[in-house]
Amino acid sequence: MVVVALLAAAFSGAAAATTTQEDRTSDVEFPIEVTPGVDGGLATDGEFAYAIVDTGDGTDEIVKIDPESEEVVDTYDMPFDYGSGLAIAEGSLWVSSLQAGEVAEIDLDGGGTVRQFGVTGSPAGVAYLDGSLWVGDPGLDVVSEFSTNGEYRGDFDTEEYTETVYSLAGDDGRLRLGDADDPVSSSGVKTVTTDGTLQDSRDSETTVDAVATSRFGLLTPTASGDIQLFIDTVEPVADAGRPQTGIELRQFELDGSASFDPNGGNVSYEWTQTAGPSVTLRNASTATPEFTAPDVDGNATLTFEVEVSDDAEEPNTATDTVDVTVVDLGQEGERTDDASVFTAGQTNRIQLNASANVRGQVRDVIPASWDVYEEYGSNISRVEEGEDGEVKYVYFEQRVRSETSLEYFVEVPDRTGEYEFRDFEVRATGFERASWQAVDGTSSTVVVVGQDTNTED
Known part of the structure; x- marks a missing residue:
């Protein structure tokens, strides 16, 4: 036996x-x-x-x-x-x-x-x-x-x-x-x-x-x-995690935590980038480093390698790689309105023309003192005050993909002067940890003229 x-x-x-x-x-x-x-x-x-x-x-x-x-x-x-x-x-x-x-x-x-x-x-x-x-x-x-x-x-x-x-x-x-x-x-x-x-x-x-x-x-x-x-000192097992896909300018986290030492010992990590547009790895000597995806012109693939070492007196090492696909949002657009000079207290129409490579939600970023007529326009879902008290966010139910036009109506404030409309923003849907991205070139400064009812004699 x-x-x-x-x-x-x-x-x-x-x-x-x-x-x-x-x-x-x-x-x-x-x-x-x-x-x-x-x-x-x-x-x-x-x-x-x-x-x-x-x-x-x-x-x-x-x-x-x-x-x-x-x-x-x-x-x-x-x-x-x-x-x-x-x-x-x-x-x-x-x-x-x-x-x-x-x-x-x-x-x-x-x-x-x-x-x-x-x-x-x-x-x-x-x-x-x-x-x-x-x-x-x-x-x-x-x-x-x-x-x-x-x-x-x-x-x-x-x-x-x-x-x-x-x-x-x-x-x-x-x-x-x-x-x-x-x-x-x-x-x-x-x-x-x-x-x-x-x-x-x-x-x-x-x-x-x-x-x-x-x-x-x-x-x-x-x-x-x-x-x-x-x-009894076999090589550790390196596991760089699963391939990832996400949008440009978002935060990515790599995950090598599935790596291990078959002998039951501890392992250490060292990550490097081996291909693709260069990025800066944060916490590259940990199991889960992070980086910010670059702004890409067309989709790009970034490759990262993790080297795992065991805690033997003469360390054994193993490596594994993982690919991260960065998707080009391709966001473009413009903001138009009824006039470049507004009269205090009047109602004006604002139109957003937007396009993107991926489907996304749109919000406009306007001065906090401008009131929005939520019942009119292109399916406004909500209006929120910004945390800094200087802006309002106008959210739309309609999603942008190819050429899309959105419009809404605002009441011009009584106070005369210059007001800044910031770049409107798009957030891609269907991607984990996607953030709002400004559509460059869509900001503008407008002038309000007329009686200033908020000034003192």
Whole structure:
């Protein structure tokens, strides 16, 4: 019987993507006891662990372990007596046999052998990465690439940095090579690209007969066949948030708070802009920096990158990007009235001609002392006094998009002099946090003439 005291979510990066932020830490303790012990390949899928074990009658089998109940929930026969490498991909187990010189695909649900094919040399470890099977040959010290139908695609030599490449795992576009040299002076795990370029090397106190990836790092068997966490400082996960769309000149907030450290540690942030019209990021070293969108001539895309670092002594980093689309409002307009000089106390018509690229609400900004006839004109929804006491806002029910004309009527105040009508404003609808934007060039200064009834002799 195999006993694995481990939570189900502990194994793979795929599982980490579906956990909530509160669930991203775990009380998992390593090493994990396995009885009778891992005797070949090791793999995880985010919910279950899979291992090749010795049945005790001279053959191997694959066991599927439920970490919560600590029981073997299924077993899989292999089309050969002894297995050496194990991988999981797209609903199948892939198992290699050094003794048989073959690789076989086993259906995870039905348990039967789907296909098997022979490979040149001695296939010890097997990994699935980027649509290909990768097979390690400890005799020739090469890693070969095959299609899932057994078609040979090429290989690379590992002799420069391994003694005996025995086990393989694949994750995040990289291959992990387990070195099973005996004595163990050169054993460990090498991280390489798919063309064989060495990226990292970690020594081991035991031969690495199996290796698997998990969200905590790399798992390998101990000398007694238990599962240990071989590398526990995996890269953090960077998440720059979802793409956003909004209007020019509004405030945007980026959100990298979904980033996390799979080891349960703290992360730090550093945001930069990598494309688009330049803006100033505020609080760029936090999870949620802000910026003000620029005034654009035509829609524009701004790209931002967040670099997330963990709190390891030698920090690991990860990056992610997000696009922000800034929409050009394209607001234009003019204000016209019955005259450039008004007579005190008379009624006058004011007309707003407006157009915009996006649908929006309109309000005019007029002197506070001018009275508005709300019952006349183009569907006035309300009139409000400005907080500064100097202006009134005239709101309209009708929305502007293409060429739109709005009119209303005002009573000219009795006091003579000059009065300033500010630019009328448009606020785009359908966009979060949209603000009122002045339509440039629509302000005017008018003169009121006539008896000043508010002056003293």
